[in-house]
Amino acid sequence: MLISRISLLKYIYIPWHWLVLPMFYLYVDKFLGNTVIGVKKRFLLLSPFFIILCIHLSQLVYKFFFNAEYQIPSHFKRGIYIYLEFASFVFNVVVMIYTFKIISAYEKDLTFDFKWVKSETNWLKKLIITGLIVCVLWFIAIVFVVIYNLNQSLIFYPMWIGISILVYWIGYVGLNKSTQLRKRIELRKKRILEFKNKKGKYNLSSESKSFIKIEKQIKQKKLYLNPNLNLQLLSKILNLSQGYISQTLNSNSQLNFNEYVNSLRIDDAKHMLKSTDFDNYTIVAIGLECGFNSKSSFYSAFKKFTNKTPSEFKKNVRNP
Numbered sequence: 001m002l003i004s005r006i007s008l009l010k011y012i013y014i015p016w017h018w019l020v021l022p023m024f025y026l027y028v029d030k031f032l033g034n035t036v037i038g039v040k041k042r043f044l045l046l047s048p049f050f051i052i053l054c055i056h057l058s059q060l061v062y063k064f065f066f067n068a069e070y071q072i073p074s075h076f077k078r079g080i081y082i083y084l085e086f087a088s089f090v091f092n093v094v095v096m097i098y099t100f101k102i103i104s105a106y107e108k109d110l111t112f113d114f115k116w117v118k119s120e121t122n123w124l125k126k127l128i129i130t131g132l133i134v135c136v137l138w139f140i141a142i143v144f145v146v147i148y149n150l151n152q153s154l155i156f157y158p159m160w161i162g163i164s165i166l167v168y169w170i171g172y173v174g175l176n177k178s179t180q181l182r183k184r185i186e187l188r189k190k191r192i193l194e195f196k197n198k199k200g201k202y203n204l205s206s207e208s209k210s211f212i213k214i215e216k217q218i219k220q221k222k223l224y225l226n227p228n229l230n231l232q233l234l235s236k237i238l239n240l241s242q243g244y245i246s247q248t249l250n251s252n253s254q255l256n257f258n259e260y261v262n263s264l265r266i267d268d269a270k271h272m273l274k275s276t277d278f279d280n281y282t283i284v285a286i287g288l289e290c291g292f293n294s295k296s297s298f299y300s301a302f303k304k305f306t307n308k309t310p311s312e313f314k315k316n317v318r319n320p
Helices: 007-011 020-031 039-065 080-108 118-148 154-195 209-220 231-238 242-253 257-274 283-289 295-306 310-318
Strands: none
Touching: 020 039, 020 080, 020 118, 039 080, 080 118, 118 154, 209 231, 209 242, 209 257, 231 242, 242 257, 257 283, 257 295, 257 310, 283 295, 283 310, 295 310
8 A cells, every 4th residue: 555655665675685694694603702703704795785785776776767667677577586586595595504504613612712602502503494494485485486477475475474583583582692691791700800819619528639630620720611511621621531530520529520510510609699799690691601501400400409499599598
């Protein structure tokens, strides 16, 4: 109805679908800790959008200023736009593949990174899978348009709905995760100041020199804050065999490796829950900052070592 009243509106075309995946790629790149994104990479990602936009604008200029009878090709018939849709499909799939690759490469890097938490990449993969499903619907719609020479937008509705869901999901989850990460960075800065020159407080069950050496490394370097810490990584850091580390920890702390590491994380969490200095941070943010990779694993471990949930513990220590 609005288009019939304002005929100019039917000529307005913004190729925004050329921007969704490139912007997602840039977000992922930033999310994973790349503070500087190269000009070349930005150009390759964003230039297709501006090229397509210029193609459309050039046709509008030609129609309105040089040849009023010129018919701008339909987006739903054979012609430049339908083939640009094919090009857009290929472009977006390629961007998703490269996005998945940088996530996978990041997860395979076992080096400890205090700035970003590797466990928070799973939701990015789910977004990529959703995007691939949308692209399949998109491709099917384009094929139908070409084969049957259709001139209807109805065939593209599933794709448009899927892209809308994807955009809203990226916006909602991305904003939530970014806010959470910003809080965790602030929290980390506060903890660095607080733990500077502070000695570990874990009670030794024996005077084992080997155990003292291993524990000192784990605590002083805050290795337990790494959600990906495992025997393999610790073995490389300490230059000791995995079996030796496991046996030493077990015989001196009466805990297996995972339990021992979680006990150190819980000690940190308890300290922060007791202190009013950390009241501005959510309990989940505190748990993730202490090295747990999910809310459920944090709550499960906390309950195991304290017989209380983090909320109950915080309430009890504040109101004895």
